[in-house]
Amino acid sequence: MTPKKQLRSTAWFGSADKDGFIHRSWMRSFPDEVFDGRPVIGICNTWSELTPCNAHFREIAERVKRGVWEAGGFPVEFPVTSLGETNIRPTAMLLRNLVSMDVEESIRGNPIDGVVLLCGCDKTTPALIMGAASCDLPTIVVSGGPMLNGKFRGRDIGSGTDVWRYSEEVKAGTMGLAEFREAETCMSRSAGHCMTMGTASTMACMVEALGLGLPHNAAIPASDSRRLVMAHHAGRRIVQMVHEDLRISKILTREAFVNAIRVNGAVGGSTNAVIHSIAMAGRTEVELDLNDWDTLGRKVDTLVNLMPSGQFLMEDFYYAGGLPAVIRSLGENDLLHRHALTVNGKTIWENCCDAPNWNTDVIRTPDNPLTESGGIAVLRGNLAPDGAVLKPSAASPHLLVHRGPAVVFDSIEDYHARIDDPDLVVDENSVLVLRNCGPCGYPGMPEVGNMGLPPKVLRRGIKDMVRISDARMSGTAYGTVILHVAPEAAVGGPLALVNNGDIIDIDVPQRRLHLEVSDDVLAERRLQWTAPEHAMKGGYQELYRDRVTQADKGADFDFLKGCRGAGIPRESH
Ligand code: FES
Numbered sequence: 127m128t129p130k131k132q133l134r135s136t137a138w139f140g141s142a143d144k145d146g147f148i149h150r151s152w153m154r155s156f157p158d159e160v161f162d163g164r165p166v167i168g169i170c171n172t173w174s175e176l177t178p179c180n181a182h183f184r185e186i187a188e189r190v191k192r193g194v195w196e197a198g199g200f201p202v203e204f205p206v207t208s209l210g211e212t213n214i215r216p217t218a219m220l221l222r223n224l225v226s227m228d229v230e231e232s233i234r235g236n237p238i239d240g241v242v243l244l245c246g247c248d249k250t251t252p253a254l255i256m257g258a259a260s261c262d263l264p265t266i267v268v269s270g271g272p273m274l275n276g277k278f279r280g281r282d283i284g285s286g287t288d289v290w291r292y293s294e295e296v297k298a299g300t301m302g303l304a305e306f307r308e309a310e311t312c313m314s315r316s317a318g319h320c321m322t323m324g325t326a327s328t329m330a331c332m333v334e335a336l337g338l339g340l341p342h343n344a345a346i347p348a349s350d351s352r353r354l355v356m357a358h359h360a361g362r363r364i365v366q367m368v369h370e371d372l373r374i375s376k377i378l379t380r381e382a383f384v385n386a387i388r389v390n391g392a393v394g395g396s397t398n399a400v401i402h403s404i405a406m407a408g409r410t411e412v413e414l415d416l417n418d419w420d421t422l423g424r425k426v427d428t429l430v431n432l433m434p435s436g437q438f439l440m441e442d443f444y445y446a447g448g449l450p451a452v453i454r455s456l457g458e459n460d461l462l463h464r465h466a467l468t469v470n471g472k473t474i475w476e477n478c479c480d481a482p483n484w485n486t487d488v489i490r491t492p493d494n495p496l497t498e499s500g501g502i503a504v505l506r507g508n509l510a511p512d513g514a515v516l517k518p519s520a521a522s523p524h525l526l527v528h529r530g531p532a533v534v535f536d537s538i539e540d541y542h543a544r545i546d547d548p549d550l551v552v553d554e555n556s557v558l559v560l561r562n563c564g565p566c567g568y569p570g571m572p573e574v575g576n577m578g579l580p581p582k583v584l585r586r587g588i589k590d591m592v593r594i595s596d597a598r599m600s601g602t603a604y605g606t607v608i609l610h611v612a613p614e615a616a617v618g619g620p621l622a623l624v625n626n627g628d629i630i631d632i633d634v635p636q637r638r639l640h641l642e643v644s645d646d647v648l649a650e651r652r653l654q655w656t657a658p659e660h661a662m663k664g665g666y667q668e669l670y671r672d673r674v675t676q677a678d679k680g681a682d683f684d685f686l687k688g689c690r691g692a693g694i695p696r697e698s699h
Contacts (some may be wrong), residue, residue, distance in 0.1 A: 168242065218247075
């Protein structure tokens with residue numbers, strides 16, 4: 127057993143004086159031996175009935191505790207603010223950085239030697255990892271797992287993806303409201319997060335690819351007994367990690383992020399992974415930027431045939447072999463840093479080198495990919511000097527090179543007010559532009575970039591148009607959607623200067639996003655531009671607007687970047 131003085135928690139529980147009395151006495155519902163110098167393991171729980179994706183986390187926490195007790199540790203569960211993607215307004219992203227602060231200060235302020243992060247719904251994963259990374263204690267992530275496949279009228283339906291599809295069908299007049307309502311009852315059939323390759327599944331894949339979770343963390347369904355067994359193993363393992371002093375900074379290396387970017391390309395992951403990974407890397411002081419996403423992902427084919435890019439769902443992915451089969455394929459094709467360390471003490475290659483692929487329809491092989499050169503395309507030009515992103519596997523190939531006139535919406539409210547107007551001047555060649563929805567503008571950068579198409583275009587059977595915004599989009603969404611335009615319109619980025627009818631030129635193979643308006647005219651328009659007013663003054667929203675960085679920097683708060691370590695805060699008694 128590691129000597130008591132080497133454990134951080136000894137500073138609370140190890141002294142014989144008044145302070146030790148206070149720290150122990152208020153926790154005397156636990157037996158005396160828990161204060162004998164054993165590792166104290168914090169279990170950071172995002173359970174909430176308002177976060178339905180994480181509603182089963184109490185049981186997962188209990189299984190983690192069993193493992194911690196068995197391994198000779200002392201488990202202590204603590205709550206942090208939970209972020210339910212479907213309920214929180216204006217957007218859960220507004221609170222990601224706040225939750226990361228909650229996590230960081232909860233860990234640092236308490237007698238914790240190692241931490242297990244229970245993550246599920248979209249923002250809960252990056253928020254918890256960002257907070258823990260700024261503390262740098264031994265850390266394991268246990269994801270909650272995807273829900274079971276949706277089942278509607280004899281076929282599988284996917285979270286989010288089929289909501290967008292059916293909503294368009296209702297607008298186009300090809301689906302009735304009763305049928306739409308029936309589909310609503312058939313989509314979310316169990317505990318767990320969205321079972322498409324949306325942001326939650328993508329982030330669970332990132333966790334496994336980064337080495338922060340045990341093998342199969344990404345895809346075991348939430349309601350599968352093997353999810354509970356994995357939580358149990360994580361509880362055992364975190365105690366050992368404390369003894370080994372295997373801190374999160376030893377896992378979250380640049381090589382781990384490179385692996386995660388390539389895995390994202392192979393699974394057809396969400397554009398949100400770009401922004402979250404840059405924010406997470408910022409906390410560990412690993413150099414990572416938008417160019418890494420473009421250059422590292424370019425050679426990676428999308429292998430995983432899941433919605434929204436493909437056909438299947440996370441349950442199918444697990445039965446086909448899950449993420450280890452994908453990582454093995456990358457490793458065999460020289461697209462993996464094989465020596466990257468993972469939380470179980472083995473390298474990522476040791477974990478995955480023998481992983482089977484049981485279904486090559488679901489997990490394609492490199493000679494039959496779902497999409498060649500998957501990954502994320504980073505576009506630049508006079509409309510996005512600091513970059514914008516697009517997910518080629520979710521886009522329409524015929525729109526990847528396109529010129530068309532802009533139809534501009536100044537806000538999401540403006541879009542809702544005018545998009546159904548039969549007199550709106552728009553056709554399938556138009557480029558829909560939505561602005562003032564970036565980190566500062568909304569604030570919080572909501573997932574509204576995949577604006578629905580105008581009904582009059584939909585009714586003509588058109589399924590996709592080019593859309594551009596400084597917003598994000600749900601990872602479950604699809605289409606030729608250019609997102610995260612930086613700098614955003616609300617801080618005076620060029621998107622603010624686009625007029626209706628301006629020609630926008632998009633060339634994804636050349637990574638170009640160009641507004642065909644002269645510099646002189648843009649300079650004139652800039653003189654006329656005024657920043658939008660914000661409805662809410664003061665409070666957290668004002669702090670957020672003042673200190674949030676742009677999308678290309680991860681939209682973290684500037685003052686949160688970096689690892690501050692856990693340290694041991696001063697005694698207060
Ligand atoms: Fe929670 Fe999709 S709404 S993961």
